[in-house]
Amino acid sequence: MSSNFPIIDISDLDSPSSQHRIADQVTQACREWGFLLLKNHPIPPGNIDEMFSLSKTFFSLPEPLKAQYPITSNSIGYMGSFQDRGKDDKMSMWFGGVPGSLLAAQNRDSLPPFWHEHAGKVEAFKHQCHGLVIKLLECFALALDLPDRKFFAGAHKEDVGNGNSLRMLLYPARPEKPNSHLEDVGSRMAAHTDSGSVTLLFQRAPGLEVMSPNGEEWIKAPYIEDCILVNLGDALSFWSGGQLKATMHRVTFDGLPHDRERQSMAYFGAANPDTVLQPIVQGEKMEKYYSNGIELVPGITVGELSRTIMRDIYGAAFQPTKEKKAPKMEGARQATAVV
Ligand SMILES: O=C(O)CCC(=O)C(=O)O
């Protein structure tokens, strides 16, 4: 069923003679699917392997040790299985913020000590991801023929706001299905759309399901080694006047049985918090648009959207505990949408 899932080779993206063709392919995939697999991308496999290996070591630490560092409103920290609103069986480690913020004094208490010596590598990896997100945004600007070709790149500065987060994930393998002994267990990752612009998804095993273009069935996202899965978020869909899709995706116990492990990493490329959401493609209007059940009104900013989503998901449970002790840092307060 996933045989016509788009797979696009971007090895020639930097060559002026191929740029238009690749931009059109990427954009067409996002009009239809909102998802695609990128082949021959510029992120070195060794760096991806290194991140996965660190992630695995971190997640295997004792739960009480990790649980001392719950995610804060700086989008830095850990969240264990069954702890989020959906009570899903997955562990997440979040690395939000601008370059340098993982080791900044005000975040020291939020970052588990395991990561202190690796923070530079994580930030270097985020920087590479950001570079690829900008290239993809340039493709959309070109193929959509935006009046302001530089709008996307200008609105996604790496050193502004807190939106660009790396989330490491581990869906643990368990001898028994968790809801046989725990009440109120959800799935692995509840169905959702991402709220930002472009997500780069690195996978180490299959398990993700994606809504089909006709919106009628869940399709297994193909897993191809060395390819990055890309999907779009609600903000980008909104700017495109709905031409580009933000597609629902999920991980269930059917798609990923309880005794199978999956490791993944999502890099969420998001626009700077003061960027206004409104259609920018000529001739497009957007009256009503929803991001995971929250109505987006044209004129809302990216920062307001992510704060609303964070409040909706965590409610009173989301306490920026560590942050309260630390001095405030301008420009790094926006929460990232978490599911
Ligand atoms: O594990 C996955 O591939 C899903 C990750 C995801 O959808 C997310 O973090 O938003």
Ligand SMILES: [Fe+2]
């Ligand atoms: Fe997602």
